[in-house]
Amino acid sequence: MILTVDVGNTRIKASVFEGNTSLENFVFEKNELEKKIENILEKYPNCSDLAVASVGSIEKQSFLTFENRLKVHFFSHEDVFPFHNKYATPKTLGIDRMILSAGATLQFPKQNRLVIDAGTCITYDFIDENDNYLGGAISPGLRLRYESLHNFTARLPLLTLETPDTYIGNSTAQAIHSGVVNGFVYEIDGFIDEYRKEFSNFIIILTGGDADFLAKRLKNTIFANSNFLLESLNQTYQYKIDND
Numbered sequence: 001m002i003l004t005v006d007v008g009n010t011r012i013k014a015s016v017f018e019g020n021t022s023l024e025n026f027v028f029e030k031n032e033l034e035k036k037i038e039n040i041l042e043k044y045p046n047c048s049d050l051a052v053a054s055v056g057s058i059e060k061q062s063f064l065t066f067e068n069r070l071k072v073h074f075f076s077h078e079d080v081f082p083f084h085n086k087y088a089t090p091k092t093l094g095i096d097r098m099i100l101s102a103g104a105t106l107q108f109p110k111q112n113r114l115v116i117d118a119g120t121c122i123t124y125d126f127i128d129e130n131d132n133y134l135g136g137a138i139s140p141g142l143r144l145r146y147e148s149l150h151n152f153t154a155r156l157p158l159l160t161l162e163t164p165d166t167y168i169g170n171s172t173a174q175a176i177h178s179g180v181v182n183g184f185v186y187e188i189d190g191f192i193d194e195y196r197k198e199f200s201n202f203i204i205i206l207t208g209g210d211a212d213f214l215a216k217r218l219k220n221t222i223f224a225n226s227n228f229l230l231e232s233l234n235q236t237y238q239y240k241i242d243n244d
């Protein structure tokens with residue numbers, strides 16, 4: 001059994017895998033890390049490996065305490081990945097984007113793939129049918145948009161996610177919901193349309209904390225898999241073991 005841990009910008013997600021099957025998922029805050037992992041290992045004592053991808057502030061050292069019980073692997077740019085990295089600054093490419101791209105490459109061989117992760121940030125990653133990682137985009141996520149409007153203006157309230165009735169918001173609240181939610185949806189549909197102009201065929205993988213909310217609102221039909229990063233982490237770890 002493999003325990004996979006995704007340290008995101010906001011929260012931590014973990015899953016226990018038996019082969020390719022996820023047995024249970026966990027979500028927790030950064031200050032609970034050690035205690036939560038202890039609990040998971042108590043419940044699943046057959047975990048033999050711990051695979052971590054972190055874009056957050058948590059470093060490798062935080063996982064060293066588990067090394068006497070499990071094989072711990074903290075993913076970095078030094079690892080083997082199943083794609084050719086064409087990013088001009090490969091060392092600064094987020095490890096979450098690398099894991100998502102590895103998962104897309106391994107799960108959907110020999111085709112163009114676009115991965116959209118709607119989390120704290122929205123990230124777009126494109127891997128072509130020859131397994132070249134080309135790059136993509138980074139923009140603010142849904143919650144970050146609500147928070148930025150409030151934090152960087154004098155008068156805008158902090159609102160929580162609500163689906164706007166129309167794109168013509170007729171009050172401050174409706175205008176904000178329209179700007180944030182419709183803007184979010186138009187952006188993603190717009191990017192997909194742009195990729196369609198250049199690549200006739202590609203599969204789209206939508207993941208992240210806002211994936212389910214988004215999937216039903218996009219013009220383009222896409223299947224959401226909010227577990228894709230953890231699944232990819234499990235697969236990239238197996239790939240690493242086979243190719244080291």
Ligand SMILES: Nc1ncnc2c1ncn2[C@@H]1O[C@H](COP(=O)(O)OP(=O)(O)OP(=O)(O)O)[C@@H](O)[C@H]1O
Binds near residue numbers: 008120141142143208
């Ligand atoms: N409890 C929650 N805390 C934070 N965001 C949440 C929560 N529940 C739903 N969300 C939604 O999920 C989005 C954040 O996604 P996610 O949880 O994937 O972020 P994350 O943990 O920071 O991971 P990453 O850094 O990989 O994006 C927010 O825009 C928000 O709308």
Ligand SMILES: CC(C)(CO)[C@@H](O)C(=O)NCCC(=O)O
Binds near residue numbers: 055
């Ligand atoms: C874009 C985020 C914040 C998304 O989690 C992360 O992938 C990151 O910190 N990336 C580094 C910059 C880059 O990917 O080019």
Ligand SMILES: [K+]
Binds near residue numbers: 096122
């Ligand atoms: K993200």
